[in-house]
Amino acid sequence: xxxPPVLTPQADDFPRWYQDVVAKxxxxxxxxxxxxxxxxxxxYAIWERMQADLDRxxxxxxxxxxxxxxxxxxxxxxxxxxxxEGFSPELAVVTHGGGKELEEPVVVRPTSxxxxxxxxxKWVQSHRDLPLLINQWANVVRWEMRPRxxxxxxxxxxxxxHTAHATEDEARAFSLRILxxxxxxxxxxxxxxxxxxxxxxxxxxxAGATNTYTCEAMMGDGKALQMGTSHELGQNxxxxxxxxxxxxxxxxxxxxxxxxxxxxxxxxxxxMCHGDDRGLRVPPELAALQAxxxxxxxxxxxxxxxxxxxxxxxxxxxxxxxxxxxxTSFGRRSVDWELKGVPIRIxxxxxxxxxxxxxLVRRDSGDKSPVPLGExxxxxxxxxxxxxxxxxxxxxxxxxxxxxxxxxVEDAVEAARTGFARMPWALLGEDGEGRLAGQGVSVRCLQxxxxxxxxxxxxxxxxxxxxxx
RNA sequence: CGGGAAGUAGCGCAGCUUGGUUAGCGCGCAGCGUUCGGGACGCUGAGGCCGCGGGUUCGAAUCCCGCCUUCCCGACCA
Numbered sequence: 001x002x003x004p005p006v007l008t009p010q011a012d013d014f015p016r017w018y019q020d021v022v023a024k025x026x027x028x029x030x031x032x033x034x035x036x037x038x039x040x041x042x043x044y045a046i047w048e049r050m051q052a053d054l055d056r057x058x059x060x061x062x063x064x065x066x067x068x069x070x071x072x073x074x075x076x077x078x079x080x081x082x083x084x085e086g087f088s089p090e091l092a093v094v095t096h097g098g099g100k101e102l103e104e105p106v107v108v109r110p111t112s113x114x115x116x117x118x119x120x121x122k123w124v125q126s127h128r129d130l131p132l133l134i135n136q137w138a139n140v141v142r143w144e145m146r147p148r149x150x151x152x153x154x155x156x157x158x159x160x161x162h163t164a165h166a167t168e169d170e171a172r173a174f175s176l177r178i179l180x181x182x183x184x185x186x187x188x189x190x191x192x193x194x195x196x197x198x199x200x201x202x203x204x205x206x207a208g209a210t211n212t213y214t215c216e217a218m219m220g221d222g223k224a225l226q227m228g229t230s231h232e233l234g235q236n237x238x239x240x241x242x243x244x245x246x247x248x249x250x251x252x253x254x255x256x257x258x259x260x261x262x263x264x265x266x267x268x269x270x271x272m273c274h275g276d277d278r279g280l281r282v283p284p285e286l287a288a289l290q291a292x293x294x295x296x297x298x299x300x301x302x303x304x305x306x307x308x309x310x311x312x313x314x315x316x317x318x319x320x321x322x323x324x325x326x327x328t329s330f331g332r333r334s335v336d337w338e339l340k341g342v343p344i345r346i347x348x349x350x351x352x353x354x355x356x357x358x359x360l361v362r363r364d365s366g367d368k369s370p371v372p373l374g375e376x377x378x379x380x381x382x383x384x385x386x387x388x389x390x391x392x393x394x395x396x397x398x399x400x401x402x403x404x405x406x407x408x409v410e411d412a413v414e415a416a417r418t419g420f421a422r423m424p425w426a427l428l429g430e431d432g433e434g435r436l437a438g439q440g441v442s443v444r445c446l447q448x449x450x451x452x453x454x455x456x457x458x459x460x461x462x463x464x465x466x467x468x469x
Numbered sequence: 470c471g472g473g474a475a476g477u478a479g480c481g482c483a484g485c486u487u488g489g490u491u492a493g494c495g496c497g498c499a500g501c502g503u504u505c506g507g508g509a510c511g512c513u514g515a516g517g518c519c520g521c522g523g524g525u526u527c528g529a530a531u532c533c534c535g536c537c538u539u540c541c542c543g544a545c546c547a
């Protein structure tokens with residue numbers, strides 16, 4: 001008998017589908033204060049996996065973790081003109097503490113460039129102190145007009161890297177290294193999300209940066225999501241906070257800086273990039289739970305056999321879990337695991353065991369196949385790596401199919417209804433960018449003509465144009 | 470913050486137009502039994518400041534005012 005679909009189909013209403021997944025897969029709830037979010041255990045486990053992997057990659061660049069305060073004196077923000085202008089509309093400001101009005105209001109950090117520079121300026125004295133490479137995992141607050149779980153919440157979790165270098169070239173190279181070696185590799189290899197790398201236009205640049213680089217991904221509905229950014233800050237903050245070092249010739253020089261971050265928004269990107277009408281699809285590399293071993297009915301030793309299989313998978317390094325809740329119907333449990341996007345399900349029932357097999361179900365395709373008992377571990381391992389590649393291939397194919405070359409603003413707007421447009425920046429320009437904005441479309445990034453991140457000297461730039469989250 | 474829609478049990482909704490005594494339905498939840506290979510079924514039961522505050526009235530889920538929240542569309546953003 002046909003049941004109503006568990007989720008609103010993507011094709012009917014994508015935003016609704018997104019909310020359904022977040023609710024039904026038990027990922028998050030709205031917090032009691034507008035724009036805030038309660039991250040539930042299953043989604044938090046995904047975030048923890050993201051954190052662990054990124055943290056390792058960040059440390060591999062020589063960056064060290066530290067922690068700076070949540071509260072920042074309001075006066076710090078105002079030291080960098082563009083920065084304060086960019087952030088003031090979304091600041092949460094604390095005016096009272098200890099039952100009294102504060103002499104100087106304190107802002108809840110929207111990002112930490114300012115407070116970190118206040119300390120960098122103390123820590124950096126000599127060229128021997130450089131480069132200074134610091135990262136922090138923290139929450140930040142930006143008062144959002146239109147919040148959306150994971151994608152745009154008033155408080156979110158992220159990592160923010162902050163570095164100081166002796167030269168502009170070094171700083172630029174480092175911000176690109178983070179973009180390529182940390183962010184792109186993580187997103188492609190772990191999240192299985194293909195990303196376009198490029199430079200933001202002046203209009204989209206981070207407030208206080210001289211250059212903003214970005215990783216842009218295409219979601220299931222063809223809209224773009226900025227998955228991460230890396231900024232060159234030039235000497236804007238070092239001049240505002242007087243962060244200087246003595247170079248080899250004994251001269252005082254302002255440091256050149258970068259900052260870079262990725263946030264819990266990536267969880268939203270993961271949902272919208274890989275999710276289908278049955279729910280989430282978590283790439284195996286990322287999945288906290290890669291395989292679930294389901295006891296269909298505990299007869300003829302199915303329960304014991306399933307437990308043994310689960311143990312063998314764990315021993316082989318597969319992140320597996322046993323589902324022996326046989327008092328809940330089989331269909332119910334299957335639907336639940338599909339909603340949560342667990343890559344592989346192993347069904348163990350009397351019927352399988354009679355044939356000396358179990359049934360392996362792939363979440364990406366839904367394919368079911370019989371697997372001899374002795375081959376389960378190998379087949380699961382093979383399946384996991386196949387699913388990882390399939391998810392990346394599917395996302396890449398969608399992105400390529402939905403990206404078209406255009407030469408006019410009208411065509412770009414039309415293309416942005418379903419995907420990305422590539423348009424020569426020389427033809428678009430800031431005027432064209434303004435016209436796009438009027439249509440709810442933006443320039444996601446600029447690329448060199450070969451699709452790489454442009455250097456400042458590059459001309460012949462291509463604008464990637466899309467609607468964005 | 471502008472334009473639209475909506476807040477009634479955990480979730481989805483009806484009731485409101487035309488005020489009336491005990492506020493319903495589906496799903497979910499608890500107990501028991503029968504089931505179990507794709508959201509099982511039956512019986513019994515628990516669960517409501519009807520978003521919040523004020524007003525009108527003998528009486529408000531229902532009418533009026535204000536506020537808050539959520540969703541969609543715009544301006545801003547990781």
